Amino acid sequence: MTAEIINGKEVAKNKREELGNEVAKLTQQGLTPGLVVILVGNDPASLSYIRGKQKAAEEIGVHFKLEHFEETLSETELLDVIENYNQDSRFHGILVQLPLPKHINETAVIEKISPEKDVDGFHPVNVGRMLTGQDTFLPCTPAGIVELLKITNVELTGKHVVVIGRSNLVGKPVGQLLLNENATVTYCHSRTKNLSELTKQADILIVAVGRANFIGGKDIKEGAVVIDVGVNRLENGKLCGDVHFDEAKEVASYLTPVPGGVGPMTITMLAHNTVKSAKQTLQKSHV
Numbered sequence: 001m002t003a004e005i006i007n008g009k010e011v012a013k014n015k016r017e018e019l020g021n022e023v024a025k026l027t028q029q030g031l032t033p034g035l036v037v038i039l040v041g042n043d044p045a046s047l048s049y050i051r052g053k054q055k056a057a058e059e060i061g062v063h064f065k066l067e068h069f070e071e072t073l074s075e076t077e078l079l080d081v082i083e084n085y086n087q088d089s090r091f092h093g094i095l096v097q098l099p100l101p102k103h104i105n106e107t108a109v110i111e112k113i114s115p116e117k118d119v120d121g122f123h124p125v126n127v128g129r130m131l132t133g134q135d136t137f138l139p140c141t142p143a144g145i146v147e148l149l150k151i152t153n154v155e156l157t158g159k160h161v162v163v164i165g166r167s168n169l170v171g172k173p174v175g176q177l178l179l180n181e182n183a184t185v186t187y188c189h190s191r192t193k194n195l196s197e198l199t200k201q202a203d204i205l206i207v208a209v210g211r212a213n214f215i216g217g218k219d220i221k222e223g224a225v226v227i228d229v230g231v232n233r234l235e236n237g238k239l240c241g242d243v244h245f246d247e248a249k250e251v252a253s254y255l256t257p258v259p260g261g262v263g264p265m266t267i268t269m270l271a272h273n274t275v276k277s278a279k280q281t282l283q284k285s286h287v
C-alpha cells in the first residue's frame with residue numbers, strides 16, 4: 001500500500017480563506033478581532049512559530065501584536081502584563097508562547113489568562129469544558145489534527161486510536177477530543193511496555209514524542225492512518241517528524257508529512273479561536 005499524503009498546508013490555506021471572510025464581516029460590524037502573543041526570551045523556534053502566527057493573522061485581517069520581553073522578565077511582571085491584556089477590549093485572544101524560561105511557573109501564567117481570551121485552550125476552565133464535551137476554545141494542535149482527519153473523511157467512531165505522548169499540549173487533549181468523537185483511545189508513553197504491539201493495533205496512530213524517526217514501518221498496521229506531530233531539526237538543518245516517512249508511506253493509508261502536515265493547522269486553529277472569541281464578544285454586546 002502507498003499512503004495518500006494529507007496536505008496540511010492546503011487544508012490550512014482553505015480554512016484561512018473562510019476565516020478571512022468571517023473577519024471581513026466582523027470588521028464591517030465594527031469589530032476587528034485582535035490577538036496578542038507574548039514571548040519571553042529569544043528561542044529561535046518560538047520566534048519562527050510566532051512569525052507564522054503573525055503572517056496567518058494578518059493574512060485574514062486579524063489585528064496582531066507581539067509583546068517581546070527579555071529572558072530576565074520576572075513572573076510577577078509577566079502576570080501584570082497578562083492582566084493588562086485581560087482588561088484590554090481591543091484584544092480577543094491572548095497567547096503566551098511556550099516554553100517559558102525556567103524561573104517562570106507555566107501553570108501560574110496559564111491560569112492568569114482570562115478563560116474568555118484563552119485562545120490556546122490551556123486554561124483549566126477550558127480544559128474542563130473540553131473534557132465534558134462543551135463548546136470552548138480547543139487547543140490548537142489537537143483541534144487541527146481532528147480537523148485534518150475530518151476533512152480527509154477518516155471515520156472516527158469505533159476506531160482504535162493510539163496516541164504516543166501524554167503532554168498537556170498535544171497527547172492528552174488529542175486523545176480526549178477523539179474520545180469525544182466516539183473513538184476508542186489508548187495512550188502510550190515513555191513507560192509503556194511492548195509499545196510496538198500496541199501501535200500495530202491502531203487504526204489511527206498519533207505520534208507526539210519529539211524524537212526523530214521514532215516510529216518505523218514495522219510499528220504500523222497495514223492501512224492505518226498516521227498523524228505525525230513531531231518537529232525535529234536534524235544536524236543537517238532539515239526538519240523531520242517522529243515517524244520514518246518513507247517506511248510509513250509503504251504501510252499507511254493516509255500519512256501527514258513534516259513539514260506541511262499538522263504544523264500549519266496549529267497556526268490556523270489559533271486564528272480560528274481568535275475569530276471565535278471576537279464573535280463571542282459581539283454576541284455578548286448584543287445581549
Ligand SMILES: Nc1nc2c(c(=O)[nH]1)N[C@@H](CN(C=O)c1ccc(C(=O)N[C@@H](CCC(=O)O)C(=O)O)cc1)CN2
Binds near residue numbers: 262
Ligand atoms: N502557547 C503555545 N506554545 C506552543 C504551542 C502552542 O500551541 N501554544 N505549540 C508548539 C509550537 N507551535 C506553536 O506555537 C508550532 C509548532 C510548529 C508549527 C509549524 O508550522 N511547523 C511547520 C514547520 C516549521 C518549521 O519550518 O520550523 C510544519 O510542521 O510544517 C507551528 C506552530 C510549542 N509551543
